[in-house]
Amino acid sequence: MAGKIKQMIEKIIEERSNGNEVLKSTTRTKLIIKGYNPDTWTSRSEDDPTKIAELKQIARDMGVNL
Amino acid sequence: MSVTVASTAASSIERAVDDIIKQCGGISPNTVLFFASSRYDPASISRAMHDAFSGAQVIGCSTAGEIVSGRVMKDSIVAMAFDDRTIESVACSVVTDVASPDSLADAVRDLEEKIGTPLRDLDFQKYVGIILIDGLSGSEERVMDRLGDLTDVTFIGGSAGDDLNFQSTYVYLDGAAYTNAAVLALLKPVGEFDIIKTQSFRTLDTVLVPTKVNEERREVLEFNNMPAALAYARAVGVSVKEAPKRFMHNPVGLVTGDDFFVRSPRQIEGDSIFFYCMVKEGMELALLESTDIIEDTHNAVEEKVRQLGRASALINFHCILRALELEEKGQSAEYGSLFADIPTIGFSTYGEEYIGHINQTSTMLIFK
Numbered sequence: 001m002a003g004k005i006k007q008m009i010e011k012i013i014e015e016r017s018n019g020n021e022v023l024k025s026t027t028r029t030k031l032i033i034k035g036y037n038p039d040t041w042t043s044r045s046e047d048d049p050t051k052i053a054e055l056k057q058i059a060r061d062m063g064v065n066l
Numbered sequence: 067m068s069v070t071v072a073s074t075a076a077s078s079i080e081r082a083v084d085d086i087i088k089q090c091g092g093i094s095p096n097t098v099l100f101f102a103s104s105r106y107d108p109a110s111i112s113r114a115m116h117d118a119f120s121g122a123q124v125i126g127c128s129t130a131g132e133i134v135s136g137r138v139m140k141d142s143i144v145a146m147a148f149d150d151r152t153i154e155s156v157a158c159s160v161v162t163d164v165a166s167p168d169s170l171a172d173a174v175r176d177l178e179e180k181i182g183t184p185l186r187d188l189d190f191q192k193y194v195g196i197i198l199i200d201g202l203s204g205s206e207e208r209v210m211d212r213l214g215d216l217t218d219v220t221f222i223g224g225s226a227g228d229d230l231n232f233q234s235t236y237v238y239l240d241g242a243a244y245t246n247a248a249v250l251a252l253l254k255p256v257g258e259f260d261i262i263k264t265q266s267f268r269t270l271d272t273v274l275v276p277t278k279v280n281e282e283r284r285e286v287l288e289f290n291n292m293p294a295a296l297a298y299a300r301a302v303g304v305s306v307k308e309a310p311k312r313f314m315h316n317p318v319g320l321v322t323g324d325d326f327f328v329r330s331p332r333q334i335e336g337d338s339i340f341f342y343c344m345v346k347e348g349m350e351l352a353l354l355e356s357t358d359i360i361e362d363t364h365n366a367v368e369e370k371v372r373q374l375g376r377a378s379a380l381i382n383f384h385c386i387l388r389a390l391e392l393e394e395k396g397q398s399a400e401y402g403s404l405f406a407d408i409p410t411i412g413f414s415t416y417g418e419e420y421i422g423h424i425n426q427t428s429t430m431l432i433f434k
Contacts, residue, residue: 016218023190023218026421029322030214033422035346061215063186 003043008055008066009036015064034058068093068151069379069433071409073134075142079106083114086145095119095147097156097253099196099381100126100238101413102143104228108236108243111143116241119147123156125249126238127198130227130386131414136406138389138398141229144411146379152433154254157181160239161248164205170212170248177252185217185252193219194259194431196381199248201225201235201416204284206423207344209248214421219252222261222429224383224415235416258374258434263420264366265328265427266388267319267354272301274318274351284332284341293337301353310334314387317426318351326352330387330425342387342417342425359388360397363428364404370432371408379433380405382412387426389414408432 009031017023028038036055059066072089076082086100098119102111108128116124126145134144157180163169178184197213199206206225213221226235237249274297278288289297299309302316310333319326329351330342345351371377382405392398405412412430420429 025323026218026220029325029327029421030211032320032322033327034211035349037350040350061212063215 001047002045004047005045005051005055006041006043008052008059009038009041011066012055012059012062012064013038016062068149069409070147071135071411072145072147073132073137073139073142075139079110079114082106082143083118086143087118090145090147093147093149095122095149097148097153098122098124098145099411100124100143100145101129101132101411102126103132103141104128104231104235105141106143108238112238112243113241115238122147123158123251124238124240125158125196125198125251127226127249127413128228128236129413130229130416131389133382133384133402133405133410133412135408135410136402138402144413146381146409146411148379150256152256152378154256156251156253158239158249158251160237160244161209161250162244164200164203164209164246164248167212170209173250174216177250181252185219188217188219190218190220192254194253194255195219195221196251196253196431197221197223197248197419198237199223199225199419200237200246201227202232203246206417206419210419210422220261220421221250221419222383222431223419224413224429225417225419227386227414227416230386255433260370260374260432261420262366262370262430262432263325263427264363266357266359266362267317267328267426268357269319269321269326269352270355272353274298274301274353276345276347276349276351279345279347281344281346284344285338286341286345287338294339295334295337298331298339306334314391315356317354319354320349321352326354327422327424328354328426343423359392360400360404363401367404374432374434376434377408377432380408380410381431382410382428383415383418383430384412384428385418385426386414386416388428
């Protein structure tokens with residue numbers, strides 16, 4: 001399976017920014033600093049269970065329901 | 067005048083605070099921010115500033131050099147007093163142990179109780195946060211990361227210094243001095259405000275990916291699956307022995323679209339490189355090359371003032387490594403003069419905060 005990580009990252013950005021472009025950019029930066037650069041993950045990226053678990057925790061910490 | 071700037075180099079705390087009171091005579095402040103050289107006893111200066119401005123929220127920290135409108139200073143105190151024409155409201159709290167997530171949670175809860183609203187619900191266009199944090203704690207990343215999770219409000223600030231003694235740094239709130247701590251101040255400015263983040267580097271094509279790290283120690287053991295020191299030395303084209311001489315001019319940057327966040331190497335130990343901030347495994351870090359601090363800062367400040375139309379106050383969190391480079395080049399006075407026309411205070415930091423923890427950068431809060 002592939003693409004789940006990209007989907008999760010995009011969902012976190014959408015939920016946290018609520019359509020606001022400034023917040024979209026800030027949330028992207030926050031994720032990059034956490035080690036999840038949205039540009040390095042694609043719909044073909046492998047569904048790594050460890051990364052998925054980490055992202056679920058990041059989403060919880062950021063108050064986002066995935 | 068709704069913002070007043072003061073500075074003093076008086077050696078006794080009593081005289082220094084008297085100087086500051088006199089310079090702030092025309093204002094009834096609700097917020098006073100001060101940055102004081104570590105030569106002033108932490109507990110005494112915090113108490114004296116609090117007593118001098120008892121009607122205001124007084125926050126500050128120890129420094130490694132100070133900046134005031136038009137001048138770069140040393141062994142001094144600089145202060146900025148705001149009244150309610152610039153800052154509508156302010157709430158402060160202290161993270162008493164920056165290594166403890168519970169302590170940060172307590173400080174956030176304290177802030178939320180004071181303002182009556184969860185931080186998560188605050189409008190980031192109406193509020194801005196200032197963070198002053200122990201510069202020797204090594205905890206800035208975790209605190210900034212968690213704050214960023216909890217709120218969309220921008221927290222900007224600096225890591226306290228101690229005049230390059232590297233013994234202990236302090237933050238000040240309500241007349242007390244804290245170490246291993248952070249002060250959080252949530253401001254609601256009356257008018258517009260904005261952030262300047264400026265660093266004087268350009269990205270080079272070389273990318274270094276940390277493939278083995280110890281995050282807690284801010285240590286990179288391997289870049290690109292090679293011993294970190296060797297990989298960095300090769301990237302800058304020198305021997306491992308010569309590599310530290312390139313650290314200041316060739317740090318690395320975490321690229322975030324059009325911008326980047328500087329991560330500065332501190333020292334080589336064995337095959338490892340220790341940094342002034344944490345890097346994570348797998349992050350792509352671009353090798354950077356230094357550019358002109360004076361020119362870049364001038365352009366960044368001028369552009370922001372142009373966008374805002376005017377600047378009534380500016381707070382500059384200015385990396386000590388930039389201050390040392392300017393000193394080495396004999397450009398400190400020229401740097402200070404960039405802020406001659408704007409009421410400014412700032413200090414030389416052991417790290418800068420904006421979204422995350424950064425090195426070799428100036429983060430500035432500017433008020434219209």
